[in-house]
Amino acid sequence: xxxxxxxxxWGKGNIVHTxxxxxxxxxxxxARMHRERSDRIQEQLHAQGLAGLVLLGTSAVSYATxxxxxxxxxxxxxxxxxxxxxxxGEPAPHLFTPYPEGAPGDLPPDHVHPPAFPDLDEGAAxxxxxxxxxxxxxxxxxxxxxxxxxxxxxxxxxVSAGSVMVPVKLRKTADELACIRIAQRCNELAMCDVMPxxxxxxxxxxxTATFLDRLHELGDVSNGIDPIWQPMPASVAAGPxxxxxxxxxxxxxxxxxxxxxxxxxxxxxxxxxxxxxxxxRTWLVGAEPTARQRAxxxxxxxxxxxxxxxxxxxxTALDLDRGAIAANGGTKPWIEHFYLSHAVGTDSAxxxxxxxxxxxxxxxxxxxxxxxxxxLEPVIWExxxxxxxxxxxxxxxxxxxxxxxxxxxxxxxxx
Amino acid sequence: MTGLLAQQESGQIDMARLRADRRRRLFxxxxxxxxxxxxxxxxxxxxxxxxxRQLWTAGARPFGPGCVVVASTGxxxxxSTWDEGVxxxxxxxxxxxxxxxxxxxxxxxxxIPGIEQARRVGTDSYSxxxxxxxxxxxxxxxIVDAGPALGEARSAKSEDEVALIERAVAVxxxxxxxxxxxxxxxxxxxxxxxxxxxxxSRLGCMQPPTEGVACATPRSxxxxxxxxxxxxxxxxxxxxxxxxxxxxxxxEGGLGRTVAVGEVSPAAARxxxxxxxxxxxxxxxxxxxxxxxxxxxxxxAVIAYGLGLGVxxxxxxxxxxxxxELRSGMVLSVQAWVAExxxxxxxxxxxxHVVDGTPRVLSRYRSELV
Numbered sequence: 001x002x003x004x005x006x007x008x009x010w011g012k013g014n015i016v017h018t019x020x021x022x023x024x025x026x027x028x029x030x031a032r033m034h035r036e037r038s039d040r041i042q043e044q045l046h047a048q049g050l051a052g053l054v055l056l057g058t059s060a061v062s063y064a065t066x067x068x069x070x071x072x073x074x075x076x077x078x079x080x081x082x083x084x085x086x087x088x089g090e091p092a093p094h095l096f097t098p099y100p101e102g103a104p105g106d107l108p109p110d111h112v113h114p115p116a117f118p119d120l121d122e123g124a125a126x127x128x129x130x131x132x133x134x135x136x137x138x139x140x141x142x143x144x145x146x147x148x149x150x151x152x153x154x155x156x157x158x159v160s161a162g163s164v165m166v167p168v169k170l171r172k173t174a175d176e177l178a179c180i181r182i183a184q185r186c187n188e189l190a191m192c193d194v195m196p197x198x199x200x201x202x203x204x205x206x207x208t209a210t211f212l213d214r215l216h217e218l219g220d221v222s223n224g225i226d227p228i229w230q231p232m233p234a235s236v237a238a239g240p241x242x243x244x245x246x247x248x249x250x251x252x253x254x255x256x257x258x259x260x261x262x263x264x265x266x267x268x269x270x271x272x273x274x275x276x277x278x279x280x281r282t283w284l285v286g287a288e289p290t291a292r293q294r295a296x297x298x299x300x301x302x303x304x305x306x307x308x309x310x311x312x313x314x315x316t317a318l319d320l321d322r323g324a325i326a327a328n329g330g331t332k333p334w335i336e337h338f339y340l341s342h343a344v345g346t347d348s349a350x351x352x353x354x355x356x357x358x359x360x361x362x363x364x365x366x367x368x369x370x371x372x373x374x375x376l377e378p379v380i381w382e383x384x385x386x387x388x389x390x391x392x393x394x395x396x397x398x399x400x401x402x403x404x405x406x407x408x409x410x411x412x413x414x415x
Numbered sequence: 416m417t418g419l420l421a422q423q424e425s426g427q428i429d430m431a432r433l434r435a436d437r438r439r440r441l442f443x444x445x446x447x448x449x450x451x452x453x454x455x456x457x458x459x460x461x462x463x464x465x466x467x468r469q470l471w472t473a474g475a476r477p478f479g480p481g482c483v484v485v486a487s488t489g490x491x492x493x494x495s496t497w498d499e500g501v502x503x504x505x506x507x508x509x510x511x512x513x514x515x516x517x518x519x520x521x522x523x524x525x526x527i528p529g530i531e532q533a534r535r536v537g538t539d540s541y542s543x544x545x546x547x548x549x550x551x552x553x554x555x556x557x558i559v560d561a562g563p564a565l566g567e568a569r570s571a572k573s574e575d576e577v578a579l580i581e582r583a584v585a586v587x588x589x590x591x592x593x594x595x596x597x598x599x600x601x602x603x604x605x606x607x608x609x610x611x612x613x614x615x616s617r618l619g620c621m622q623p624p625t626e627g628v629a630c631a632t633p634r635s636x637x638x639x640x641x642x643x644x645x646x647x648x649x650x651x652x653x654x655x656x657x658x659x660x661x662x663x664x665x666x667e668g669g670l671g672r673t674v675a676v677g678e679v680s681p682a683a684a685r686x687x688x689x690x691x692x693x694x695x696x697x698x699x700x701x702x703x704x705x706x707x708x709x710x711x712x713x714x715x716a717v718i719a720y721g722l723g724l725g726v727x728x729x730x731x732x733x734x735x736x737x738x739x740e741l742r743s744g745m746v747l748s749v750q751a752w753v754a755e756x757x758x759x760x761x762x763x764x765x766x767x768h769v770v771d772g773t774p775r776v777l778s779r780y781r782s783e784l785v
Binding site: 056057058059068069070071072073074075076077078079080081098099100101102114117119120122123142143144145146147148150151158159160205206208209212213216217220222223224225226227228239240241242243244248250251252253254255271337339348353356357358359 | 457458459468469470471472473474475476477478495496497498499500507510511512513514515516519538540541542543544560561562605608609612613616617618619621622623624625626627639641642643644645646662667720724725726727728730734735736
């Protein structure tokens with residue numbers, strides 16, 4: 001990391017937070033992280049009886065290979081995509097990439113290949129040939145089959161790569177947690193520069209410009225989502241129509257001018273070494289919170305505290321749902337189309353997802369374990385009076401949890 | 416309050432007319448290819464079919480249903496939990512909300528009128544298991560590649576679409592100016608990227624098509640065009656590639672130029688002249704009926720790809736796209752890259768509108784190194 005001091009504090013005091021006995025390091029050991037991710041993939045490949053993987057999605061390729069690519073919109077990231085081919089029994093993955101400069105140093109040079117274009121007929125045929133050389137027989141796990149590749153691999157037995165990729169990503173290693181912590185730190189530092197701009201008359205686009213500028217000054221990171229600066233209405237009815245009658249969030253930013261007293265729900269996310277941050281706060285434009293708004297924040301803090309009080313290995317996701325609901329007076333404190341909590345990893349939202357429409361039985365089967373990530377994002381809503389939303393990242397440790405976020409709740413902080 | 420945000424900035428283009436034209440092209444292409452329905456997952460295809468403003472996220476994600484188009488009803492159904500940023504021709508009944516549970520998504524899709532009777536369903540990609548999923552929604556349907564139909568609908572641009580691309584090019588040109596201003600000894604590639612991002616954001620075009628916009632080419636050793644920016648500092652005499660793009664109302668435009676830090680050596684000037692010459696020759700061959708191979712040159716690496724709602728087919732390079740046919744109405748990004756050890760590299764890139772006759776260059780910016 002250039003130009004950014006991360007400080008030395010991992011939480012407060014001298015508590016050493018460990019995951020499977022290993023302290024979370026200040027800086028990740030990237031070679032060890034790549035090796036351990038590869039080990040996990042190999043273990044699952046064996047367990048699932050797969051001969052290999054072909055991965056096309058940005059987050060999956062990043063996880064499997066550690067390869068970097070420039071932050072890009074989905075169209076470009078699709079057409080000019082790095083592709084990973086993982087062979088069962090062969091620890092080093094193969095990387096086909098338009099960005100050879102992004103291949104990690106620990107990848108053998110003969111495993112870095114020219115770009116594949118699996119979305120184009122001739123590119124898909126060439127990739128299929130390479131796959132048949134690398135994985136001559138057996139069942140292949142794959143995350144996406146653009147039609148040209150589907151045709152080129154028609155003779156092969158292919159299944160979803162999810163049976164491998166979901167379990168390997170579920171519990172982070174100490175190095176992965178360090179990456180998430182650094183991503184979050186950079187995200188937070190960039191938001192420090194945005195906060196003072198929040199005065200009447202500022203445009204959303206100005207906030208974004210400042211955020212992106214500071215972000216890239218901080219280090220080797222890329223932006224993950226168009227920053228959200230959403231002025232919230234006082235009531236659901238005053239906001240956009242929704243399919244479920246709940247709040248519309250998050251909606252995209254424009255050049256909208258923010259006005260005095262606007263309640264802004266902001267939500268930003270960036271990537272460091274492939275790992276996503278997730279920043280969410282409620283801010284006010286040129287105003288101090290009213291007593292009611294302060295009370296909404298206090299309620300949010302109560303819900304968060306109640307969930308964290310339960311948080312340790314062995315507890316189920318359903319326990320967390322129930323704890324959050326109880327702390328909110330019996331009402332579900334999250335938005336209908338979202339969740340109480342999700343994880344981040346090389347995806348900005350990944351398992352465990354807690355409180356979704358997958359249902360109570362699903363949540364009861366999700367048992368917290370060391371290395372799991374909880375991005376708690378309760379929402380307190382009082383229809384007619386708006387609401388408070390913030391989110392912070394926590395990691396489940398061997399004996400509890402540790403916060404990977406460190407940002408104040410101004411201007412609401414508990415007195 | 417009818418919405419928290421404005422519709423997409425239109426740039427004095429009649430966006431309703433533009434969307435109606437795109438919709439007509441889409442349904443015509445579906446009819447021509449015998450498609451009863453489309454299930455679309457890629458953001459650009461969803462944007463083309465629906466006209467909705469979607470949240471920009473970086474990276475490519477696996478296939479999942481984001482938009483369903485039904486030929487028999489003429490309706491476009493959109494995965495959106497709210498009507499913010501959704502154009503008026505898509506009614507509330509046409510929206511289906513975000514679900515995490517596939518069973519609930521299945522319920523939403525099954526409720527779409529006309530989908531159950533579909534026999535041929537085109538998708539813009541595919542994932543293992545999708546066949547079983549779709550069988551529960553449209554039991555008699557065969558899944559086919561919607562690519563040819565989508566390509567037909569999307570590749571030949573209307574004048575309105577070309578006007579939006581031209582505006583995106585103008586934003587990229589503004590960013591190029593800001594980047595050029597930031598070029599000085601000691602500045603880093605990342606500083607140039609920051610100048611780029613700040614410039615496009617301040618013009619209200621906050622989503623970069625790619626963050627890979629600056630490359631300081633080395634003055635010794637092998638020269639490659641890198642897209643990942645670094646902390647490398649620029650030194651006197653170095654050739655620096657500035658390669659910005661921008662999205663305007665979803666449409667992409669961009670251009671690439673190369674500048675020298677300080678003095679321009681005669682060798683660098685010769686390299687720049689060669690790149691420009693090759694690019695001008697390639698642009699001149701961007702005519703309806705030409706093939707991708709016609710653009711290639713022995714003197715430089717020529718790469719071309721389609722521009723529209725982001726990048727799109729065709730992709731033409733040394734190993735791909737030789738047979739791709741250029742059609743009237745396409746907009747292409749065409750670039751020439753030359754490199755010489757001991758000197759550095761020069762990239763020139765322009766946006767080109769393929770028409771019947773002399774190609775129209777949409778970018779206008781000086782090509783000299785200073």
